[in-house]
Amino acid sequence: MKKRFLKTILPIMLLITAVFLIGSGCGNPDPIYDQYNFWPDIDQDGFGDASVNGTFYSIAGAPANYVRDYSDCDDTNIAVNPDAIEVPDNEIDENCNGLFGITFYKDSDNDGFGDPNSGSEYELNFGDPAPDGMVYNDADCDDTNDMINPLADEVVGNGIDDNCDGDIDIVEYYKDADGDGYGAGSALPPPATGVNNNLDCDDNNPNVHPYAMEVENGIDDDCDGIIDEII
Template structure:
């Protein structure tokens, strides 16, 4: 007669001489989630050290506010819920001019420094999201009763600034002709660096806000 003995292993436990052991992970911040960066240690249930748990999903075991059960907080560059995504506030860009409507926003979890979701941008600088010719880098047109460049002044811009890199943002140097009606650029030698540019992780302040490699 053939005797078949089945041994069932529950979770990460293993049976050693009739005693079942499980892998435990340190939970230094005591949030109920174990440190994912270290290897588990086998203990018999009930014999595990204090602050060890049957879990290894915590991506920061030094902060009790960061774990898979935490609520993601937007715009702080922290992945609170350990899903490798970050919650960012995006603004709807209805007219497709690259500038967002300050009154229409949505928090979306994304991979940092990758392309923004379609029809959304990370700035809220548009003063008329129905007209692509009205935005912070538009030319102010005289006598049309419109604040074309969203600077709060209508039909009054008459100073041109040098835009050496051709990105639509002017330097602090005034131009005699063929300039732009703003002096917003912090690096007029690089067309990828200007206010409202997408901040990427490259050691450069891409969006001219004085902060390097943050979310734009």
């Protein structure tokens, strides 16, 4: 038994002891001293700045307002981070998913103009087509009738505001020089003909009129008084 202990059990015990001693000398057993990448969290929302490279620190030695996350797309704004709620129509990607919240409106009569009481928010890229059955604008005053919308002709005597301008059975004609359906200038004297609205802000460009898609070109494409807004 003694020989067996000396030849078998003792060497195993010595080996285990050696492994334990050597292992305990390799690095600190406390994980707070291990090195990790940290990113600055300037706005202190718990998410690090995605636009900068990480820096190695231990958990114990990391500076204040540094975190091990790098998913914040705007580290100067506490309301912008992956956990934020997307706010529609403000050109900001609050939840950092690369998309923007935009309000679209149901166009039940398919005349290109939406019902102002049917807005729904969708997240997509600016310039993407509207979801099926929806449009970007809320300009329709009767979304059950495709003959009633801002481009319709006002019909005298029917008691309806056909062109959604707030007037009933009042017909005035305006020159539409670019043929986009939107007129400009002062009302033409009878018996002139034209269009029943004067909503165009550039009657020499058929791509510029109310409810047109705004694009980044230095022009107020949709006649809302703002140049190159995203929506």
